[in-house]
Structures are given as structure tokens and as C-alpha cells.
Amino acid sequence: MLGGCFLKLAESAKVEERGALTEGQVTIKSFQEGIREGVIRGYLCSKCGAKYVDILAFCPVCHSSDLKETDLRGEGKVLTYTIQFVAPEQFMNEVPYAWVIVELDEGPKITGWIPFVRSPSDLPIGQRVRLRKSYLPGVVFEKI
């Protein structure tokens, strides 16, 4: 991996200037601001069309560096989940709640939590959910 990199430098004899974080790229800050506004900011790969909710430098599918920000609708289905009765500091006053892995309708996966879920009977696998605009910590989902 590095070998190729050194070869390239030797040819052009300069440090690559492309690749800096730029406008229009998802950052942790813009992702978290998006959540407060009810939007999930993800990546769209300009080359292969893959969509991801993540912080990326290259596309995990085709390894293109041409990644654009794309807004996702925030609706999807629950793939799996747990009900937390003991939680990290930020969530200690919210228990019990469900921490869910959601597959969004556009394809990418994301996690979040659903308040007031006590029992597996409250949340079947495959349950449709949507992003809830909220000032609670993290990504909050609600059942549709």
C-alpha cells in the first residue's frame, strides 16, 4: 500500500495537495447538526453510487476519493437491537431504552436509540422506524 504511495511521490516529487477536508464533505459536526435538524447526512460515492453514514476518506466499495454529501430521509427498518438497562453516562437517566441498528431505505446502516422500549414485544425485528428531530443525545428513532 505504502509502496505505491512512495512511487507516486518519486514521480511527481511533491506532497499531494488533494484530499484535504473540504466544504460539502460530511464531518462529525455537520452530521450531528443534521441530526438536530432531522436530517441524516451521509456520503454518496460519485463513482460507484454507494451510500454510507460514516466518516470516510475513500469509498469502502470502489476506493474512489470522490465522495459527496447526501441527505438521507431517515426512514428504515430495525435489523437488530438490544434493550439497555445499564447505560453509559449520557444515557443513564434514559433506561430502559432500545439501542437499534437500522437499515435506511436508501441502503446505508446507522444506529440510534428509541426511548421507552422495555420488552422485546415492543419492538419486533423489521419494525419500520424514522428519525425523530430531538435535542436528546445521539440519534433518536421512533416507530412508524
Added chain:
Amino acid sequence: MRRVYVLGAGITKYGKSPFSARELALEASRKAILSAQLSPSEIQAGFVANAFSLSEKQGHLGPIVMSGLGIPDAPASTIESACASGASAVREAWINIGAGIYDCMLVVGVEKVSQLDTITATTYFSFGSDYIFEGACGASFPGLYGALARAHMTKYGTTELQLANVAVKNHENALLNPNAHLHKKISVEDVLHSPVVASPLKLFDSCPFSDGAAAAVLCSEDYLRLKGRTLSEKILIRGSGRAGGTGALHQRKDLTTLGAAVLAGREAFNRAGLSYKDIDFAEVHDCFTIAELVAEEDLGFFPRGDAAKMTEQGVTKIGGDLPINPSGGLKAKGHPVGATGVGQVVEIFEQLNGIAGERQVKDSRIGLTHNVGATGGSCGVHIFELT
């Protein structure tokens, strides 16, 4: 690659300790160096496996430990790979010795977390997830494995009762291990009725927060010859494998397997020229009961979805066809994060040398260790053989 041996091993008792990480690391290191029948001056370099030493306001553990061993000139640095720090450190030492850079190295894993209350410790452990997308969205460590357990139950019909069987077995084994954190016989009912932590996982499905340290002295075959040591009845690292996976559990295609464990296992078996059938017993990463079943399936010991049945039938007990976690595993021996992977090597060392006491696995020559970082962002697998 030159052949690399485990010449000595040492371990502290796991559990709540009054000692700091540096003291625990020194105890395990001293035991390992004495077990190898060496002077510390023979140690040329070292790796310290550790994840949370900053919680004790101490970074840069390498020189602190080497200084305490009386060899401050020997270089040592910390390797952090969450719960797989231990296997990563063993792997790096294996590479360094195999490549001929050093002939004799110390690997010591250590963790000290009992000064933290449960909520703070839970928070620290959640830092090992992809924090922005998992921990900060409400996932605790048991929560991540709880989600994995539910996915496994949904796909294969695994039951909470079957998960409980794993805990009961590993507690039984730990009763025979004087260094284990938990010495408590439990029943399936105890597990099923213990408080829910992150459903379907309950308190007794979960490993404890442990303090402790484990160490091993690794050396080259050339070194053994140079020192006039015999090459027979020694513990050879026959295969090593290490692989990565997405830092976040939810980014995986399949939520019922840890891809890094599959890949690391494959590499270790390939390098060893062995198959899963050649393994006499294994120490696997059972941070939660579900993790032991997934490990057995990822390593190919049992077909997907069959591990729970095999546990039920006693196949994985000491005395069964394939003993898993004779030490008690992370579940009951304990899980001092940085120490865990090195502690697995110590168990292999004791078992293969026939000095494991009441928990001895009879007639074993080949043992395997499987050590996972977080939910499989990293994994190291090693195969050891008594020559």
C-alpha cells in the same frame, strides 16, 4: 520467518486489586522471567498491551515497566487494540523475533479499572466502539453484543437458555483456576434470573470488569540453541493470524459473525499448516456468552448455528471432545482488557506443559487462542504446539 517459542509465562490473580497497573505488570513480568529461568538482562525489548492506563493518570507504560524490571535501556511501547491488545502485542513480538530484529522479548498485558465506578467503567468501555455512531447513540459494550446476540437468535434460533449454558460451564472451569476472578458455581436458573444488562444479555452472561496482568517471554529458536536449551518439550508458536473489521458493528454485512475472527483464524491455520480438527483445546474471547458461540463458529470448530447445541451436549467441557476456555474464559477467569490476550497464552503454556492442575486438559499438544478487539474491529488468533 524464524521459529518463535514461548519460553516462560506469568500471571497475577485476576479480580479487584489494590495494586496499580505498573505493579501488576511488574508482578506478571517477574513471574514470566523467572519461569523462563532468565535474568531480566536477557530481555532485549518489550511490548505492553494496555487500553485504559490513562484512567490512572499514567501513560507511557513501556519504560515504566522496563525500569521496574531493572532494564531501562530496553525499548518498550504500548500496543492498544482494545480487548485484543494482548494478541496484537504477542503478534508484534512474534514478527520482531521472527524477522530477526530481536532474539528475546517480553510481552506483558495489564489493566487496572477497579478504581472506576460501574457507570464510568461502562463509559470507558464504550469508547472502544465507533463512539460517534455507537457509544454516543446509546450503545454500551454489553449493548453491542446484545444486538449481536439478538441477530444470532433471530437467524439460528439460539435461545437465552443456550447462552446460559456457556456461563455455567465457564464458571465451573474457573472454580478450578486459582487465578480466576469469579469463584462461584452458578446454575442455568441463576443466569436466567440475573438482572438484565442489555437484553438478551444478563449480568451472568457478561464478563466482569477485572484488574490483572499476564506476561510471556518469547524467544527465537537460535536463542534456545545459543543458550544450550533443548528444543523438545517447548511451546512453539506454530501459527499467527491477525485481521481487521469495521470499527462499527453496524457496518458489517452479517451481524451474526465477526469477519476479523474468520480471517485471523484462516491466516493462523494456514501459517500453521493445520486445520480446526487438529486443535486439542482453545481459549476464546467470551466477553459475553454469545461471543463464545460466535467464536466457535467463526473458527470453523462447528457449523454456523450449531455451537449452542455442542455446548449443551458437553463437547466444550474439560473432558469433552474440544474443551473451550478451560481457564474459565473472560466470563469467569475475568477480563482485564489489555491482559486478556496474553493471559490466554499463559493458560496455553500451563496446559501444554501439563501444569494446569485440576483443570488440566488431558493429552493436549496443540492449543489455540482467539482474542477480539471490541466487536471485531480487530482479532488475533495464535496456534501453539508442544514440540
